[in-house]
Amino acid sequence: MSAKDFIQKLTDAFTKSEKSNIGKLFIIVDQQITSITSALKKTEEWRDIDNAQGKALNNLGENVGQNRGQTTDEVYRVLIRGKVARNASDGTINKMIHAISKSLNCKYTDIQIINANDSNSDDEHEPAAIIIKKIPLKALNEVGLSTNQFLQIVDSIKAGGVRVAYVTLEGSFSFAQGAIEEVSQEGFSELDQILGGMLGGLFTPGNDYKLPI
Structure with a gap:
């Protein structure tokens, strides 16, 4: 009124x-x-982690015991969500993928992790190692996380004694095969840049600092 x-x-x-x-x-x-x-x-x-900024976001982080360090609001949100998800992770691959997807607020299918022992390559068999076949490039680029910082998050989630063998920076781009024109979400982008896949690659900021985890 x-x-x-x-x-x-x-x-x-x-x-x-x-x-x-x-x-x-x-x-x-x-x-x-x-x-x-x-x-x-x-x-x-601002009680919602996706909307909170500055001091209000700090308070949400303190509630779960996650320090901010020198992170931006975007990265700090990832750490806060990750702190909660890590507490529920038992170190299995499914739980790891769940924790990472919750941290980055991305789809479960954007991440692919396999045991190195299950790899098709004879040179990569190792019982206590994992291979990250697919990472959510778009989600990482949106918040400004580097590959090293992503690996820090993975390292905080994986089981003790398990080594990350390597990470494959796969994109979502594909070429047409034969005479068939590629018209899927993975083809060349249209003029409006809305549709189309992306090549593998991740932006690494000049200040690639260690995350407080």
Whole structure:
């Protein structure tokens, strides 16, 4: 209800005008109520990790015991989600993929991890090692995580004594085969840059710092 609505509800003993003294008082009160309502709404929204920023995000991190370090808000959100997911991980590959997807807020299918012992290559068999065949490049690039930082997250989730053999930076791009034109989501991008796959590759920031995990 606005100040004008309040004024109209006054009895006829008062001048029902925003320019009257009581009208001006209602306008001041209305401004204060609007300001408080806006602050309360923002407080409620910032309880959501995807919306929280700055100090509000720090508070959410402190609640789960995750330090910020020098991370940006985007990376800090990954660490907070990862802290919660890591607590539920038992080190198995399925749990690792679940924890990583929760951390990066990406699809489960964007990640592929296999045991090195299950590899088709005879040179890669190793019981206590894993191979990361596919990583969520788009999600990493969006938040500004480097390959090294991604591996730090994986290292904090994997079981003790298990080694990451190597990581394959696979993209989602594919060429047409034979005379068949490639028209899927993995083909060349259209002019609007909305459809089309991407080549493998990950942006590494100049300040590739160690994450506080």
